[in-house]
Amino acid sequence: MSAVRLRLAGIQKSFGATRALKNVSVEIAPGEVHALIGENGAGKSTLMKVLSGAHAADAGTMTLSGQPYLPENPHDARLKGVAMIYQELNLALHLSAQENILLGAESTQLGWVDRRASRERARAALAQLGHESLDLDRLAGEFSIAEQQIIEIARALLIQPQVLIMDEPTSSLTQADTEKLFATISRLRQQGVSIIYISHFLEECRQIADRYTVLKDGETVGSGEMKDANLDHIVTLMTGREVKDLYPRAAHTPGAVVLEVKTATLTRFVGRGLSPTSAAAAASSSADRNTGPACSLQLRAGEIFGLAGLIGAGRTDLLRAIFALDDLKTGEVCIVDAPANRASPRDRWQQGIGFLSENRKEEGLMLNQSIADNLTLTKMGAFGRFGLINGGRQREIAQRWVSELRVKCRDSAQTIGELSGGNQQKIALARLLEHPARIFLLDEPTRGIDVGSKAQIYQLVSELAAAGKAVVVVSSYLPELLGLCDTIGVMCRGELTAIRPRSAWSESEIMRIATGSA
Amino acid sequence: MNATLKKIFAKGGPFIGLILVIVLFAIPDETREFFLTYNNFKIIFTQTVIVAIGALGMTMIIVSGGIDLSVGSAIALTSVVGAMLIQHGWGTPAVVGAVILSGALIGLLNGLAIAGLRMTPFIITLGTLGVARGTAKWMADNQTVNYDTSPINGWMTTADPFSHSLPSGVWVALALAILTALLLRNTVFGRHIFALGSNEATARLCGIPTTRLKIAIYALAGCFFGLAGLFQLSRLRQGDPTVAVGLELDIIASVIIGGASLNGGVGTVLGSMIGALIMAVLRNGSQQMGWPTYFQEIIIGLVIIVAVFVDRLRRAPTT
Numbered sequence: 001m002s003a004v005r006l007r008l009a010g011i012q013k014s015f016g017a018t019r020a021l022k023n024v025s026v027e028i029a030p031g032e033v034h035a036l037i038g039e040n041g042a043g044k045s046t047l048m049k050v051l052s053g054a055h056a057a058d059a060g061t062m063t064l065s066g067q068p069y070l071p072e073n074p075h076d077a078r079l080k081g082v083a084m085i086y087q088e089l090n091l092a093l094h095l096s097a098q099e100n101i102l103l104g105a106e107s108t109q110l111g112w113v114d115r116r117a118s119r120e121r122a123r124a125a126l127a128q129l130g131h132e133s134l135d136l137d138r139l140a141g142e143f144s145i146a147e148q149q150i151i152e153i154a155r156a157l158l159i160q161p162q163v164l165i166m167d168e169p170t171s172s173l174t175q176a177d178t179e180k181l182f183a184t185i186s187r188l189r190q191q192g193v194s195i196i197y198i199s200h201f202l203e204e205c206r207q208i209a210d211r212y213t214v215l216k217d218g219e220t221v222g223s224g225e226m227k228d229a230n231l232d233h234i235v236t237l238m239t240g241r242e243v244k245d246l247y248p249r250a251a252h253t254p255g256a257v258v259l260e261v262k263t264a265t266l267t268r269f270v271g272r273g274l275s276p277t278s279a280a281a282a283a284s285s286s287a288d289r290n291t292g293p294a295c296s297l298q299l300r301a302g303e304i305f306g307l308a309g310l311i312g313a314g315r316t317d318l319l320r321a322i323f324a325l326d327d328l329k330t331g332e333v334c335i336v337d338a339p340a341n342r343a344s345p346r347d348r349w350q351q352g353i354g355f356l357s358e359n360r361k362e363e364g365l366m367l368n369q370s371i372a373d374n375l376t377l378t379k380m381g382a383f384g385r386f387g388l389i390n391g392g393r394q395r396e397i398a399q400r401w402v403s404e405l406r407v408k409c410r411d412s413a414q415t416i417g418e419l420s421g422g423n424q425q426k427i428a429l430a431r432l433l434e435h436p437a438r439i440f441l442l443d444e445p446t447r448g449i450d451v452g453s454k455a456q457i458y459q460l461v462s463e464l465a466a467a468g469k470a471v472v473v474v475s476s477y478l479p480e481l482l483g484l485c486d487t488i489g490v491m492c493r494g495e496l497t498a499i500r501p502r503s504a505w506s507e508s509e510i511m512r513i514a515t516g517s518a
Numbered sequence: 519m520n521a522t523l524k525k526i527f528a529k530g531g532p533f534i535g536l537i538l539v540i541v542l543f544a545i546p547d548e549t550r551e552f553f554l555t556y557n558n559f560k561i562i563f564t565q566t567v568i569v570a571i572g573a574l575g576m577t578m579i580i581v582s583g584g585i586d587l588s589v590g591s592a593i594a595l596t597s598v599v600g601a602m603l604i605q606h607g608w609g610t611p612a613v614v615g616a617v618i619l620s621g622a623l624i625g626l627l628n629g630l631a632i633a634g635l636r637m638t639p640f641i642i643t644l645g646t647l648g649v650a651r652g653t654a655k656w657m658a659d660n661q662t663v664n665y666d667t668s669p670i671n672g673w674m675t676t677a678d679p680f681s682h683s684l685p686s687g688v689w690v691a692l693a694l695a696i697l698t699a700l701l702l703r704n705t706v707f708g709r710h711i712f713a714l715g716s717n718e719a720t721a722r723l724c725g726i727p728t729t730r731l732k733i734a735i736y737a738l739a740g741c742f743f744g745l746a747g748l749f750q751l752s753r754l755r756q757g758d759p760t761v762a763v764g765l766e767l768d769i770i771a772s773v774i775i776g777g778a779s780l781n782g783g784v785g786t787v788l789g790s791m792i793g794a795l796i797m798a799v800l801r802n803g804s805q806q807m808g809w810p811t812y813f814q815e816i817i818i819g820l821v822i823i824v825a826v827f828v829d830r831l832r833r834a835p836t837t
Contacts, residue, residue: 346725366716377724380706
């Protein structure tokens with residue numbers, strides 16, 4: 001391939017002290033489907049934001065069809081010929097399909113929308129995708145997710161893009177819809193549109209892409225022709241990094257089972273096909289249409305159980321279902337020594353189960369309230385008699401945790417929103433410690449916090465297990481799971497596919513299962 | 519020095535506002551003689567009672583992240599209920615109890631609809647605003663409900679200029695304000711109200727029964743609104759189904775001027791009471807200045823905007 005449609009060379013981008021992109025170079029030919037592969041946090045999204053004009057690169061050059069390409073914002077990028085389909089669809093669900101396709105680019109005459117011209121352009125865009133029969137007058141919200149995606153792609157095609165970026169386009173599609181999407185992509189490829197295809201699912205990339213680029217820690221670490229590629233080699237490229245000695249290993253011996261999840265189907269995944277590689281899928285694909293993928297696990301006292309998987313694989317859903325924040329479609333959660341019919345977050349705290357939300361700001365903490373109130377919210381009643389709170393005792397107990405966990409703050413009466421992320425997280429964790437919980441459900445406990453706080457949290461989790469508590473840790477950072485956990489389960493598309501002791505896992509093995517590339 | 523000044527400003531924002539409006543009305547020639555007298559403040563305090571008691575209930579609701587637009591109608595309905603019961607010859611304690619309970623019932627229905635149907639408080643209480651007002655007119659047969667006399671009539675009187683004691687309505691409002699402040703600050707129920715308003719997801723995650731809590735908040739606030747209706751009855755000496763139209767705006771404005779946030783999780787009883795006083799002083803002062811009522815309305819409208827803007831300024835650096 002001699003011609004180059006899009007060339008990125010030496011792209012760099014930093015956010016404060018974080019170097020999201022260190023040195024990224026990619027070349028894409030006209031009519032090529034190019035897979036961009038990398039772990040969570042490898043820099044794919046940042047690169048796409050630079051490409052689509054949402055961020056400006058700090059250094060490096062971009063050329064589009066031989067011309068320097070410097071988009072000022074996403075709209076400018078679109079006009080220059082680079083369109084983006086986001087993972088989360090951006091449709092106005094209360095407007096019709098036609099209005100959505102033409103949003104921001106309506107045909108007008110003297111300020112009035114020219115309905116006939118609009119309709120023709122929308123039709124043309126759909127025809128290009130092979131979906132002429134789509135009802136343009138139906139509301140976008142009435143279409144299936146797959147059809148909504150078609151509408152979104154049609155909108156991108158309206159301005160004849162040279163490059164189309166698709167971010168995880170199949171993450172919410174069924175197997176059949178994925179096949180249809182691939183047919184659409186092949187059509188666009190024949191029409192000369194270059195496509196950047198971002199996906200965690202390596203099998204898919206192999207099926208649809210012509211070439212690939214692997215990103216790791218903000219750098220291009222490999223690229224080549226997809227047909228020559230060895231998937232194991234790609235996985236090694238994605239994960240090949242050293243594990244730092246952050247992880248304490250206190251000796252803990254798993255004891256009796258304290259929590260059991262029995263063939264639970266998560267609500268969000270009902271009706272979704274099992275991962276195509278699963279043996280069960282082949283055996284009973286028709287029966288599973290109504291049930292969906294299932295999760296089963298046993299958690300023991302003194303055990304740290306890691307849950308690995310890609311973002312959106314259902315790890316958070318599983319934790320929330322265990323904690324009774326969300327309902328299960330089928331299956332059950334059994335807590336040893338607790339009546340089975342008592343299941344609400346309130347009951348869970350009473351049963352000695354604590355949950356740390358991955359979303360500190362929106363769910364985990366009350367940002368405009370004090371450290372003490374945040375820390376003791378689950379047991380306010382314990383601080384006094386007859387519903388009256390002894391504020392002094394409450395603050396005193398909070399103060400004890402503040403000093404024990406070395407939280408940087410004025411005192412326990414300070415508003416928690418004023419603290420740094422790491423210190424906020426310590427307080428959120430202290431809530432479980434103070435309650436006290438015997439089963440800890442920790443969702444991304446180290447997300448967005450500094451290394452010092454991270455090491456402290458690892459130490460704490462390890463001590464908890466040594467003291468006989470049971471811990472479930474969800475994390476997208478594999479070295480962390482491998483360094484900390486006794487047992488690791490990997491989830492893929494709502495299914496808990498494999499549970500093995502840590503010694504039986506490697507980073508590439510986890511990625512292989514998580515990406516569904518058997 | 520700048521820091522201490524800022525601290526004073528942050529702690530006493532509404533209080534400074536109150537002093538400011540009092541000083542403003544104390545200066546002009548038209549008002550100087552009468553404005554800063556005990557008798558005038560007796561009138562101001564008495565005029566504040568209904569809005570203040572309403573604002574106590576509203577403070578709980580707004581701190582919990584909700585809103586209640588049906589207060590004015592609830593006050594009218596409960597005052598009609600009270601007048602009709604006096605007509606039927608009920609004793610005073612029974613009338614007081616029944617009026618408060620009818621307020622609680624309206625609040626309970628609001629709470630059940632908001633928590634049970636998971637609808638926004640704005641919509642539900644906008645609906646009950648109409649329902650309660652219509653019910654009041656229906657019950658009263660679209661006219662005022664008159665009765666001979668009742669001890670209740672004396673609770674809001676300022677008629678005797680030689681009496682130095684404040685009317686009992688003022689004392690009731692004061693006592694309730696202290697109780698509500700204690701409730702919000704020092705009880706599990708109060709802290710849970712703040713938790714609910716600050717972050718409902720966190721409250722749920724921490725095992726707070728959010729549905730039950732919401733119902734309890736609206737029902738308890740309804741008790742306050744019923745009591746406000748009782749004092750409305752005392753003031754008018756008759757049940758009037760068309761009274762207190764738009765009063766919900768005065769009550770909400772008092773709470774907001776007092777520093778509460780419509781997003782929930784922020785607000786104090788002291789602030790709301792000062793807010794109610796600021797509104798009453800503005801009304802009283804404007805009347806003495808001889809300003810027409812439309813001018814008062816404009817001024818109060820502007821004060822609400824300025825108060826909230828200033829409030830946001832002084833909160834800005836902390837978050």
